[in-house]
Amino acid sequence: MTDRRQKPTEGQIDNAKLAEQLLYSKHETGDPFAAAIRGTRMAMIVTDPRQEDNPIIFANDSFCRLTGYHHDELIGRNCRFLQGPETNPRDIAALNRAVEREEDVHVEIMNYRKDGTPFWNSLFISPVRNDDGEVVFFFGSQLDVSNKKQTEFALHSVNDELRETKTLLEQQIDDRTAELMRLLAQRSRLVNELDHRVKNNLQLISSLLGFELRNDLGEEARELVTRLHQRVDALGLAHRDQHNKDAIGYFRVDNFIRVLIGKILVQHEQWEREPRYALDQISLPIGKAAPLALALNEFVRALLGGVDSSPAGDNLLIISATTRNGRLLITISSRNLVRSACQDALDAVEPWTVKLLEKQLNAQIDFVDDDNSCGVVLTMPVNGTHDEER
Amino acid sequence: MKSDSVKRSIVIVEDEVLLALDLEMIAEEVGYSVIGQAAKKSEAIATIDKGRPDLCLIDVHLLDGPTGVDVARHAVENTDALVVFVTANRAALPDDLAGAYGVIAKPYTVSGMREALAHLMKIINQEVDRADQTPIELRAAG
Known part of the structure; x- marks a missing residue:
């Protein structure tokens, strides 16, 4: 990058004069391009990087309306007076970096009007080069996007609320699930306990009949008790493999x-x-x-x-x-x-x-x-x- | 059943008195000598330590809770006894069975229990390989 304070060349001087003529002039010239820039609803400025602190050398009427400043208050000042306490330093850094590197940049930056009211500025800055490739101007366009930003913020806050609600719901679901799991475990324990009791009782009945069979019974009685014993055992066997956890x-x-x-x-x-x-x-x-x-x-x-x-x-x-x-x-x-x-x-x-x-x-x-x-x-x-x- | 002059001994750890009695009778029929019964953990451990049985039949749920597992572990770690659970609550057993040899599921049948006890005696007497023809009571439960 060239030293801005270097003595301008002939060509640069010619360019500057041209720009001055095109842009400063309050009078109508025959140039439709210049007229368009002056008259557009898009706020625009031109700055001169070869002057100390890259001052504004042109601002159109839309820019004046947007910011509340008069032309006379703008010309010769660096644009940073538009910044204020709520302006994000990261956005300022992005602007400075782009100007330093002579690159295009777009930021949505918080700016302030003359009366102190803030607005969201969708700011484009592009370097303008001469035939030798040197940057002779920076061209900036500004658009008030406060409404869009507000919508964005509103969306963000709705999102935040949704996120909070979701977290809350998830917490409730987790709590409910934990409770259900606890009840389920309790129920399983109960079923297990009952199953255990039933099996034990079947065993007891079988054992009781077994005691009878060890006594000196008559043939008829022995046959009878044996039959009962066999039936109870058959019931027991059917029950033994129940409550198998694979197929309740x-x-x-x-x-x-x-x-x-x-x-x-x-x-x-x-x-x-x-x-x-x-x-x-x-x-x-x-x-x-x-x-x-x-x-x-x-x-x-x-x-x-x-x-x-x-x-x-x-x-x-x-x-x-x-x-x-x-x-x-x-x-x-x-x-x-x-x-x-x-x-x-x-x-x-x-x-x-x-x-x-x-x-x-x-x-x-x-x-x-x-x-x-x-x-x-x-x-x-x-x-x-x-x-x-x- | 067994012609050895020394009978194989058994301890029955079971809180249901009638079931313990039934098991005792079945064990005697098969040829074991019953050293003792116990219905809770401390009693069981004392009986096992003192009696040094060849076989322990252990229920999981005893008078003082599901302490049969502790009793089994104690017997496995401190004696040469073969340990077998007799339980209606297979789910309460740890995966390693506390080192026990097997499980006989309740309700068992007298014939099934007899067969299982006879098989266990053969194992104690080293007459069969452990992998050999496990009776259905032990097999079904395991």
Whole structure:
């Protein structure tokens, strides 16, 4: 950058004279460009960087109207008198830097009128160069954007309010969530506690019956208590895997069948200890656990008991569980079973078992009889309601 | 059951008197000698320290709260006893089972418990690998 106090060249002097003639003149000249600048509603000034402190050398009427100063009060002064206490130093620095570097700049800066009222000035400053590339003027245009700024500020404050409201709401949601989580944990503890109690009580009932069985009972009484004991145990087994945290409200039919059959086979030694299983992974609503457990217990024991006296042949039990068209099918069969034995077994089953199956599980029992094996199949809707059956 | 001249010994830690009694009978049927029962933590630890059993059956919830876990840890760390939980509250157990060998879930059946206790005796007598054919009571619970 050249020293502003250097002696101007001939060309510079010519330029300055031209500018002076164009811009200062209060008289109409023939130049439409100069007339336009003087007359435009856009406030404009020209400063001369080659003079000490880069003073204003021209200001149009709009600039005077905007700032409240008369031409005479403006010419020869640096523009900084427009700044005031609320002017952001960062905006001033941006202006100074641009002038220093001879660059274009746009800032929205807080300025003050002669009467002291502030306004938001959308200020553009551009260097004007001569043919040699030297900056001979700075051209500035000003626009009062107070309204726009006000809207901006209003938006900001609305935003702030929204942010505050949001924070408040989030806090409330957090509090509410924490409360719900606490209640949920409390509920889980309660359910867990109840589940624990129920299991313990089933265990107690089973143990009480066990005590009776250790006594010297008559054959009939022993049979009776044994049957009761087995039923309570079947209930217990169905209950044992409930309240599994992976599927609350459901119990796994396949797991239950495996455990129940295992228990029953302990008491029927003429059968192979491990049946051949084909069990799909099936869950049923927990409400079905008890009736299904009781019914299966009765039927399986009846079936196995029915052939206690004929241990010949293939003593492998074949057990499958699968779902088809929304219905659960549990099949229990063996090559060692014949139709008549199955019929006898079903006839021997207590009437309440059949009622339990029909009324509570909506289930039915049928014979399966093919070339190799014979047995029974229990069919019931997976979800239990008539709607889901359709 | 077991032909060893020295019977394997067991301590039953259970706050329900009837269940403890039932367990005691089952254990005796299987061939264990029952050293003692305990219904709360201090009692259990004293019984285990004094009796040095081969097997401890421990319920999680005792008279003084869910202290069965502490009892199990004590037995695992201070004795050679095989420790097995017998509980209706699997969820209350820590992931490492406090170092216990396994869990028998309540409600158990007499036959299931018998089978489990017989299996545990084989383990104590080192007649089976621990990985061998775990009975369903222990397996289902674990």
